Amino acid sequence: MCGIAALFAYGSAAAPVDAAEIESITEWMRPRGPDAGGTWISPDARVALGSRRLAIIDLSDEGTQPMTDVDGELRIVFNGEIYNYRELRARLQRLGARFHSTTDTEVLLQLYRHDGAAMVELLRGMFSFAIWDPRERRMFVARDPYGIKPLYIADDGETFRAASTVKALLAGGRISREHDPAGVAGFWLMGSVPEPHTIFKSIRAVEAGTSFFVNERGVESARRYYSIAGILGRGVHDEAAARLVQPNVLLRELVTDSLRHHLIADVPVGAFLSSGIDSSALVSLATEAVNEPPRTVTLRFEEFAGAAFDEAPLAERFAREIGSDHVTRLVTRDEFMADMPKLFDAMDQPTIDGTNTWFVSKAAAERGLKVAISGLGGDELFGSYPSFAALPRIVSAARLPFAASVAARIGRSPKAKAAAQYGATWEGAYLLKRGLFLPDDLPSLMGVEAAREGLEQLGILKHIAGTIDPDPGTPFGRVAALEASLYMRNQLLRDTDWASMAHSLEVRTPLVDATLLRQIAPLLMVEKSRCKQHFAESPPTQLPDWLSKRRKTGFSVPLAEWMQLPPDGTSTRMRSWARRVMEQWA
Amino acid sequence: MRILHIGTDSFGGYGGIALYNRELIAAMASHPEVDEVVVIPRIIVGECEPLPKKVTFVSAAARGRLAFLRAVRGAGSGFDLVVCAHVNLLPVARLVTKHPLLMLYGIEAWKPLRDPISNRLLRGVRGVISISDITRERFTGWSHYDGPSQLLPNSIRAEWYGIRPKNLALAARYKLEGKRVLMTLGRVVAAERYKGFDEVLEVLPHLDADVSYIIAGGGNDVPRLQRKAINLGVADRVIFTGLFPEEEKADLYNLADVYVMPSRGEGFGFVFLEALACGVPVIASRLDGGCEAVLGGQLGQLVDPTNPAEIRLAIIDALASAKRIPEGLAYFSYENFERRTHAIIDGLA
Known part of the structure; x- marks a missing residue:
């Protein structure tokens, strides 16, 4: 886990890369990688690479980046973890490759040499990287299938720039800070900026599951090598494979395999523990996998004491039962107010979420952990969000005759009144369900002209529809693809990245794993939302009823109380919080 | 020592399970302490291979379901070990013993059995021999069987x-x-x-x-x-x-x-x-x-x-x-x- 940066002055009119720029970009990311750092500039000053390193695998100096291969030719900067690097390394050694370290980073270099761009399809992990290939005079850039690790780029037609964060790119001092109306509109609509847009016009996100080359003619078209919708759609046709094994046994097998890979580290690995099925089952399976429970952390808020969504008492009870070394960390309003400037400083793009991860990461780091396992992704995978039931209902209802007039007459909220306008398509229904504001609200939030421009450029419905193309084939598959490709990617994963890295903590997500999804897609398409219960039954000692039968609650923080947010038509007052957040980008 | 082998197919059988059983029967019969292996097959589809020494092959059992049941019941109870060579045959093996040694091969053991009686009979088995670890894990995963188990992978000549x-x-x-x-x-x-x-x-x-x-x-x-x-x-x-x-x-x-x-x-x-x-x-x-x-x-x-x-x-x-x-x-x-x-x-x- 690191922060990386790359510059490539590919155009004939481009100025040589600037050492001060790569230094500034890299230095901005110091919290992401406090253990080591370095930059490299090519002899002809056309390429610069920079890295900050959080050492987790091969703690020696051999893991320092930018790294070169044994021949001193290829160079790489890499952010993330390749969990199957040992298998890949064994294969490459069989094929004659030589290594100077035991890092996953070097495996990427040799894999590129052997398999070229197809290498990304062999990787199990979370990653973004750039490899400079001097022989071909091109840079290979890639990002992981789910978009766990971020990568942002700026291309002015002469020089290509890339970095792990938006703010780091800006810190280089060469990129305009002009807002992108599409990114701003996306934030108001969804509560986070939908990739590939960012809040700034000159910066784009590298899309999850894509790779591309930059050569002396510029940035080539990206190749999509992984599609969540496509994988789920294929699962429909593999019913025979899904029915071979008892569902809870298959889940145990495949999730444990994912966990074993995610537990690979040369430092201790802890876990976030809530009172839900996902984190509890993961902790239970991890305990079995390594014969020892991981150190666990839960947050507690006085404002939630006695409420159904106070996770601390049940998490403590479960931790006692499995014997984990557990800490419940109290977070108060005073601490939040004291942390708020740092939190906004670390927030890479506007988002209404991330405060929860900020504090649980802080608590884990206080325990001396460098790596923590999280149950993030379980709701998207096993279909346990309310949206899995709600979206098909919205779509069906909105397609009924007279739906528009009925909704306009009896709808109590703006969203209910808009149900007929948007609800007849999956993308529209998703916007209704997940949207923070609706398009009609935007002129009052960002101005009439900016709203018009932003909505036009963003094309939110087309954008959402793109995440279910190809069609996963079933309502469950569509909602799973929508949630994983939008809410989880643009909000949960992105917020987890900046909020954890601010505390130099690597969060690993065994349930957000492209290999796991491919392997269990057939089962998901057959068992649908029953998979959550199967998952609860997957640990060798099944989760107790008081935990597995408990009504689902979110991982929330009492922001409304702490910030005394005014009523805004939502129970969480997230619209009011969004306004506060956006003030930071004014 | 006398062993009774109750199986789907072995000698005169076709496919992987038949081959595995032929090797298993031969290997059991070659044990110095084993005096006889009586083999009762459910199916014979082709010409029988030469039988190893000490093997008694009850070919009449393959004439039909009733013949198979009669042969098992007629085999009597004087066996030191009864091998139930397919999980679906557990009710048949129950005719001669409460505690057979159960053989597992693959997908037939990866999910609960259709027959609830067989699922119940699993509790009494004397031990389980599995062709692979994955089959054993998947079997114990749903059956919660926690008795003795051994691996016996295929052999190749x-x-x-x-x-x-x-x-x-x-x-x-x-x-x-x-x-x-x-x-x-x-x-x-x-x-x-x-x-x-x-x-x-x-x-x-x-x-x-x-x-x-x-x-x-x-x-x-x-x-x-x-x-x-x-x-x-x-x-x-x-x-x-x-x-x-x-x-x-x-x-x-x-x-x-x-x-x-x-x-x-x-x-x-x-x-x-x-x-x-x-x-x-x-x-x-x-x-x-x-x-x-x-x-x-x-x-x-x-x-x-x-x-x-x-x-x-x-x-x-x-x-x-x-x-x-x-x-x-x-x-x-x-x-x-x-x-x-x-x-x-x-x-x-």
Whole structure:
């Protein structure tokens, strides 16, 4: 886990890369990688690479980046973890490759040499990287299938720039800070900026599951090598494979395999523990996998004491039962107010979420952990969000005759009144369900002209529809693809990245794993939302009823109380919080 | 010591389970403390192979269901060990013992049994012998069986195979002269769409044009796969042999440059041992018993059958490999199988 940066002055009119720029970009990311750092500039000053390193695998100096291969030719900067690097390394050694370290980073270099761009399809992990290939005079850039690790780029037609964060790119001092109306509109609509847009016009996100080359003619078209919708759609046709094994046994097998890979580290690995099925089952399976429970952390808020969504008492009870070394960390309003400037400083793009991860990461780091396992992704995978039931209902209802007039007459909220306008398509229904504001609200939030421009450029419905193309084939598959490709990617994963890295903590997500999804897609398409219960039954000692039968609650923080947010038509007052957040980008 | 073996098929049987049982019966009979092995088969489809010494084969049992039941009941109770050689036969084994030794092979044991009586009878078994660890894990996962269990993987008589020159007549029959050949062998039936035929077909268009693919075996799914090959534009590169005579098998393996079976439903994958015994590089699945047939990757490559890129690159690597019979194949020699079988009998005694 690191922060990386790359510059490539590919155009004939481009100025040589600037050492001060790569230094500034890299230095901005110091919290992401406090253990080591370095930059490299090519002899002809056309390429610069920079890295900050959080050492987790091969703690020696051999893991320092930018790294070169044994021949001193290829160079790489890499952010993330390749969990199957040992298998890949064994294969490459069989094929004659030589290594100077035991890092996953070097495996990427040799894999590129052997398999070229197809290498990304062999990787199990979370990653973004750039490899400079001097022989071909091109840079290979890639990002992981789910978009766990971020990568942002700026291309002015002469020089290509890339970095792990938006703010780091800006810190280089060469990129305009002009807002992108599409990114701003996306934030108001969804509560986070939908990739590939960012809040700034000159910066784009590298899309999850894509790779591309930059050569002396510029940035080539990206190749999509992984599609969540496509994988789920294929699962429909593999019913025979899904029915071979008892569902809870298959889940145990495949999730444990994912966990074993995610537990690979040369430092201790802890876990976030809530009172839900996902984190509890993961902790239970991890305990079995390594014969020892991981150190666990839960947050507690006085404002939630006695409420159904106070996770601390049940998490403590479960931790006692499995014997984990557990800490419940109290977070108060005073601490939040004291942390708020740092939190906004670390927030890479506007988002209404991330405060929860900020504090649980802080608590884990206080325990001396460098790596923590999280149950993030379980709701998207096993279909346990309310949206899995709600979206098909919205779509069906909105397609009924007279739906528009009925909704306009009896709808109590703006969203209910808009149900007929948007609800007849999956993308529209998703916007209704997940949207923070609706398009009609935007002129009052960002101005009439900016709203018009932003909505036009963003094309939110087309954008959402793109995440279910190809069609996963079933309502469950569509909602799973929508949630994983939008809410989880643009909000949960992105917020987890900046909020954890601010505390130099690597969060690993065994349930957000492209290999796991491919392997269990057939089962998901057959068992649908029953998979959550199967998952609860997957640990060798099944989760107790008081935990597995408990009504689902979110991982929330009492922001409304702490910030005394005014009523805004939502129970969480997230619209009011969004306004506060956006003030930071004014 | 007298042993009763109650099984679906063995001598005069066809397929993997029959072969495994023939080896098992022979290995049990060769134990010095064993005086007799009485074998009661449910099915005989062909001519019986020569019986090992000390084996009494009740061929009349295969005349029908009633005959089978009568034979089991008539076998009496004077046995020191009753081997129930298929989980579906547990109610039949119950006619002679409450505590049989149960054999597990693969998918038949990966889910709860349809028959609730059999599920109940599992509690009484004396022990479980599984062909692979994955089958044992999947079985114990749903049954919560926590009694004694042992692994007894397939054996291979490598001397029956060997690296041979390509059979030119066979190559001509299938128009494979000058081609590099991939092969998968198995039943091609709709109910078993987890063998990996589809996965290999799908990567074929992304391999060099001189690479052809033999699907060796017959079944009701052949027409679908033929249509798929046409749709993928590789119909001229795919050979469907249909059912083939057993004596052609070694020559078929020797036609292949790579044996690839990215499956999800193999309990073990004896075909990998056969291919290896012919010196053919093999590609097996990480997600089923094939992984154990190649000793976790020591004897061949492992791939995730759900990852087409991994399959394609493994095929490219394997096509560049020379044919050789790996030394590690000796792990599955009949001598080792016999030794393991004797150790199991000793353990039970």
